[in-house]
Amino acid sequence: MAALPAYRAVITGIGCTSPFGVGGSALVASVLQANTTAIRPLTGFATDGLSSCLGAEIPAACLPVTEEGRRWSRLSQMTVLACRQAVVEAGLAGSDMLRHTGLVVGSEYGDLRSTEAFSLGFLRKGPLGLSPLLFPSTVMNTMAGTTSIALGLKGPMLTLNQPGVAGELAIMRALMLLHAGRAPVVIACGVDELFPLLYETLVQLQVPSPRERGDEACRPFDQRHNGPVLGEGATAVVLESPAHARARGAPILAEVRSLYWGGIPTPPGRYPALRHVPPQLLSQALREAGVCPEDIGLAYLAACGDPQHDALELACTATAFGSPGPWLTSVTHLTGDYGSLGAFRVAAATVTIGTGRAPVLDYLCQPMRADVRFVVQPVAPPPPVVLVHGLARGGMHTALLVERPRDPDNGVE
């Protein structure tokens, strides 16, 4: 798959709708700086009788009802806010360029809240209880559709459904759209939300911590790990070619390219067994990309806190980089886990490239492995290359490289 990393794009804008508020790269930087978790007992809905009660939820104040958004679902509103913020940061607000801009939205569950509400209308009142207005929101492209209307985006628009690495996947497909010349600018956004039915059902399926083992907490890579703690958010990044960004004087925050995009054949809903993960997969991808493992100063891992998943990720990175390898970090202890969190990981990696700051895994007391090194204090100076790694239930496996912007006279496009 040597052709995959050949195309580089630059990130020129970031936008987030998160438990920490709505903002751009400054918000992400402040999240990394503070290293304070948004995980706490849920208040947006009742968790009585459930074995889990923690989550990282977006406060209602961040999502006010507006006349413009009268028909938007909560998830669509999260997406619009994040994409709009990214567009502002990229200097594209009000620009004619938006008419040619593409949009790729990645999500694990989409707008199931609207699907449930629509179904309940029928169950309570029969056909007359149905809401035609709600029905379009039951198809997962609703967030992209709403955002394209709100921002006037007329380029190619895709929604990609994917557990675990929906955010990374949105970015990878956005890179492909740019590479194929389908749009000069593409916004990639990952979005998922917490809502009662989903939370309750996942708890019934024994997905989140504590899974009847220990206390409820988010502790990826710690021996006490016992499942993820769920979160929600929308993160958007604006992507374009380096030449296009320079030509319009856009702020260039980082370069990004796909390193690896593949799947390990695995039954849906399960993680692959370690023996099925080709051991040289990441090393080979690095070689094909012309990247020395030593160049990668830091890696953001998906780090969901599921013991099997944690073990797999560490095995992948330890095999690829040897000991001690890059500094390993993640955002999950701050944001909670959700399927499209990878977009936030890329945004965080972009900030790390610029500032050197990375999340500190301050909860880590009993690391699973001693042969890798975790970020337990702030990292400095900024690493030139950051890896963003993802591995999903069902076997999707991704790796992205986020790098310092290159000298235009030296770069290849």
Add this chain to the structure above:
Amino acid sequence: MTQDEVVTNLKRLLSERVRVPVARAQALELDTPLLKDGLGLDSLDCVELTLGMEDEFGVVFDDSEEDWMHHFSCLGTLSQLVLLAKGELA
């Protein structure tokens, strides 16, 4: 049923079904434009409102007529539609 009663219910439906802010709905006059030159309702809103009216008033509308959207011009025309469907108009 009087026109006033119908209008009261229509204003409530505008808020409940089509999510028009309550204060805005309550402030509507009989002749305030509801469609794109006024409140801004579009075809999707009107489909939602039609179903809401059928449920609320116990009537069935035939929305296949060519000038169907005209009925949604303002609360005046909409309330007339409801009264006609309920047989309250000659």
Add this chain to the structure above:
Amino acid sequence: MSQRYARHDDRRVVVTGLGVVSPYGRGCAAYWHGLSQGHCILQPLTLFPTEGFRSAIGGQVSASITRTLGKAHRSRATRFLLAAAEEAVSHAGLGAAELAAAAVSIGGAGGGMLEAEAWYWARYYQQQDKRLLVALPAMTPASQTAALACQLHLGGPRESPILACSSSAAAIATMADLIETGVVEVGLAGGVDTLTRLCFMGFNALKLLDTQPCRPFARDRRGMSLGEGAAVLVLESWRHAAARGAPIHACVAGCGISSDAFHPTAPPTDAEGAVRAMREALARAQLTPADVAYVNAHGTGTVQNDGAEAVALEAVFGAGKVLVSATKSLIGHTMGAAGALEAVATILALEAELLPPTANLHEPDPTVLFDCIPHRARPCSLHCAMSNSFGFGGQNVSLIMLHPDAVG
């Protein structure tokens, strides 16, 4: 404004395998037989209760066909998809090594929603059955893609595009991009959707369903009919296909993807997004409108969609300059599977030199200035055809297929 992508000839994308599950039955042969006979298979739905709803007909895959489609514990969508993929891969003659490196992109709107609904309905009536919980991991469309990847040991890039009615057309277009840019040599692209209560109720609530079998492009058309099915295409670089002597059904010459950014359910009356998608497909294929002899239309049968599509076709091709027909008149609107099913119909039409008809077209709309091939299939020797999908939310995808003889 998309740039013309400089493409080397040996990276042209060809189709080397086709697989289908349709209301006509299992397999491409049954599908083509139904289409070429102009057999409208829209009938009363029996998959779930329909009392109280205005429209209750559609293109349903019968129980006798479904019974032959693999393991009963799997979701209906997964069973349809695996059967279609199995046929496609078998026809393409792909081996284990090729599959291990192959990409896969399966579009769909509903996923395993039919089974998830059963769970939710039972839960609402407090008849909770923990066995039904297993439906939930299969609920989202990505789980069908994962099931297919697991079944066929596919190790390449994986995607599940959801663009409402344009989902599987987008899967084909984006897979073609992966092959043209050299990321993979082989990919499976397609789509699946089953009838679901959600879809049935929703389109009824929107009053977009005809109570009779739909009548695309007819003067008295009154809406859509629902359908279900799956289609998978094996796409390959021409170089790879030629090297292994694979059968070549068609060339995916160019694809256009655009957005209306207009309205959640309705197209703009000038159909400018659809026009852009078609023009982008032509530009990427390095063809002119005069090269296209036939368009397999989106053609849902709604007053608005068909009207907008006719405007778009006129803008691109000129009135009467291309033959048009609507597969949805025969099998219904198969939602996320429509793009792939209709791409297969287009390819089969190219191969057979026979254009499937538009059914139920007793009185064509005089404002639709095209011959929409009423009732009977039309013999036609052609090299190039277009297949369009214009989905909810303003998602437009246009695919151009070339007859293999036209691939020099």
